[in-house]
Each structure stands twice: as structure tokens, then as C-alpha cells.
Amino acid sequence: MTPVSTFKSFDGTLSVHDHDSAVTGTVMRFAVFVPPQAENGPVPVLWYLSGLTCNWSNVMEKGNLQQAVARHGVMVVAPDTSPRGEGVPDDDAYDLGQGAGFYLTATQAPWSQHFAMDRYITGELPDIIAANFPADMSRQGIFGHSMGGHGALTLHLKHPGTYQTCSAFAPIVAPMQVPWGEKAFSAYLGEDRAAWAQYDACELVRQQASSAHILIDQGMADNFLEDQLKPDLFEAACAEAGQKLTLRRQAGYDHSYYFISTFMDDHIAHHAKALG
Template identity: 55%
Template sequence: MKTISTAKAHGGIQGVYSHHATSTACEMTFAVFTPPVAEGRKAPVLWYLSGLTCTHQNVMDKGEYRRLAAELGVIVVCPDTSPRGEGVPDEKDSWQFGCGAGFYLDATQAPFSANYRMYTYVTDELPALLAEEFPQADMERQGIFGHSMGGHGALTIALKHPDRFRSCSAFAPIVHPSTAHWSIDAFTKYLGEDRNAWREYDAVSLIEDGKRFPELLVDQGAADGFLDDGLQPWLLEKACADAGIPLTLTMRDGYDHSYFFISTFMDDHLRWHAERLKA
């Protein structure tokens, strides 16, 4: 692991690191905020997965998570959203596919299957690195959240790992990417035409297929331009109701899809996770 930068912030350290990832066959960059922790003590780990077009940096710059994460004593880990670099296939003109749009899945279709393995990267390789490099990270206490495509990542990963994650929440998540206009193209190219293979990476489908999580928190801006044709949180609401999963879904009047929305409700989400991670 290489340290790209570190800076003291709100009493903790905001670091940016990189490493050669085997799963994605490229150099990967990620951000870690470590709160002030007493010598020898461990802190719970909260994963934040970002949305389309983002890197690790967007939430680091605009997420406004450090003040309260420092106060609550939570480590916040922010991975990149896709493989990147020379040799990684990409479609430069599309913001919904390729670099910046990994969708937290393992691609099965050539040529994307060689690098686009963000599911394995985020669930296996990066956690292993984190445990090794950050001894203060308590891997027995993990939570996960994210925004938009990263909300999709958080929901699907939590549903598949209810024993690993004690808490899950999302800002404006893509809850049913198999049917959302902005993800169908990506899912087809990454996973092929057989839509049965898509269900593994679709929160609503996973719940329909029997996956469960103890409870979920979702905030959604009511003025979000992607609400009706991409996000459709009511599909998650119905799936959770049918499956008996407690979902706290709040529509936020006047808020859009940006980090102005995310940063506004960041405190609520951090407190939600901290309550469930502290025990």
C-alpha cells in the first residue's frame, strides 16, 4: 500500500492510499478517515460507496462526514467506483458505463471481466488490505452505506453479507438496476443478456429471492431529477414490505441528487450506523 496523502482533520487523519489490486488487475486508490482512537483501541469501520462518475475523492471533499465520524469514533473507508488506468476497457463518452461506473459487480463478459470486478474488490480484497494496514480497524464491527450507484452497492452487499455488516443505509440508491434505464446498458455489457444473472446485483431482486437484512435506512431527495426513471425508491419500499424488512425511507422535500443533499443528511446516517456499531 502506498500513502498518497494524509492530513489532520477534525482531530483524526484523512488519508488517501493506493495499491495494486489483484481482483481488478490495476492500481486502485481509496480514502480512509481514521478518527482519534486511544492507543490500542479499535474503531468500527463504515464503508461509503460512491455514485456514478465519482472517485474516492467526491465524498472526501463534499461529504462532510469527518466532524461527526471523529466525534463518534468511526473509521470511514471510501473506495473508488471502478478500475481505472491504461489497459482498462472504457467508453469515454458514457458516464453510465466503464470507468466511474463499476456498479459493484463482478463482470462476466469479455473484455470487461478482466478488470471490472468491483464486487470482489470491495468485499474481499480491500477489506483484507484494510485489516492488515489499519490495526485500529475493528473488522468485527462493520457498516456500509453509499449514494446512488453506491447506494445500490451498499444495499446489495449488505443483503448478501448480513453476518458481516451490522448496519446499512443509502442516499438516493438505485434500488432496482435491472429495470432502471441508466443501468440496463451497463448490466448487459458486464453480465450478458441473461437477466437471471443480474438478480445477484439488484437489491429488489435479492429481497424477492430471499435475502434479508435486519433494517434499512434510506433518504431520498424529492426534487431529485433521477427519481422517477432511475431510482424509484417505492420499488424497494414494496419489496421490504413484502419481505418484512423494516425500512425507514424518508422523502426530503426540495433536495436534489447532489452532495448538497448527501452532506445535509450525513449526520443522520452516521448516527444510525454508530448506534448499531458501538455495541
């Protein structure tokens, strides 16, 4: 790891680091907030996955995060949303390429050489966290926003033994049925919709519900609600599968970090309670 910056906040420490990734073949940047309780021993780990165009800084600077996790004694890791840099494929649009990794392993050129964010987050980065921070890797949760909410739901449902808790803000729950997902999956995975289903929360929960109680907050003034997010589809899939879900529809709230920061304390408490 190469340290980039360090900040003291609420008696904890926020640090930002670069490292060479064997999975993506690029330099990757991530941030970690370590709460003050870590001075006395390892603490639970909560992974936050950001949305389109974002990186580690969005939640750490605008998410109203540090005070709550410092109070509950939980570490938060914020990875980037894609590989980046010279030689990494990109697209002129904001919803494909750098900043839009969709937390999957691409199988199609030119994306397949670098885009494997699910393998990076579930394999390589946890090894780095375990080796360098006071993390109790037996107690992990995952949450995220929008594209990152999609990532949190799908990674939890695929790895329920690793991520024992899960929540999301305005997640893309049915990427196979919305323009964001159809565009990204076509580019990254090709036209085989059976491959797409392995990255769709509605499809995954129907295959195997988890024992966790999933929390979702959705702003009802979100301009992406009807076309891209469609939380009702996941609510129906969870009911069909017997998945425990609380879907809170928040009147007047949009897709921004004003919305996320308002309900961040509730999400941290949701994870902290279950992770002990």
C-alpha cells in the same frame, strides 16, 4: 500500499493510498478516515460507496463526514468506483466503464478482465484495511450514494453477517427496471436476466431479508427520481419480505452532495448506534 496524501481533520486522520490489486489487475486508490478514538484501540468500520463518475474524494471533500465520524469514533473507508488506467476498458458515456463499476463482477468481454468491484470491496480491500489500520472488522457497516447506494444495499443483503448496518442516499434500488442498470448489466453481464437478479436490491431482499434496519434518504427534487431511482419499488419489496426500512422523502432536495451532506449526520448516527 503507497501513501498518496494525509490530512488532519477533527483530530482524526484522512489518508489516501494506492495499491496493486490482484482482483482488478490495476492500481487501485482508496481513502480512509481514522477517528481520534482509534488511538485507544480498534474502532468500527463504515464503508462508503460512491456514485457514477465519483471516487474517494467526493464524499471526503463534500460529504460533511469527518466531524460526525470523529464524534462517534467510527472509521470510514472510501474505495474507488471502478478500476482505472491505461489498458482498462472504458466508454465515452459517463454511465459505463471507468467510474461506473456498478459493484459487480463482469462476465462479458472486454469488461471481465478488470471489473470485479464487489469482490475487491468484500475481499481484497478489507484484508488491507485489517492489516494496516486500527479496524475492528467484527463491526462493519456499509452505505453509499446512487450507484453506490445500489452497491451498499446489494452487498449488505448478500453479506449481512459482514455488514451489520446499511443505509443509502438516493440509491438505484431496481437496476433491472431502469435505464442505468439495463445498460450496465447488458454490457457487464450479458443478456441473462437471472445473472442480473443477483445485483438487484429488490430481487435480493425478496430472497432473504436482513435483520438490519435500513435507512434511505431520497430527495424529492432529484431529477433522476422517476426514471432511474424508483424508491417505491424497494419500499414495496421490503414490505413484502418483512425487511425493516425507513425511507425518508426529503422535499426540495436534489441528487447532489448538498443533499448528502445535509443528512450525513443522521446516517453516521444510524450506523454508530447499531455498531456500538
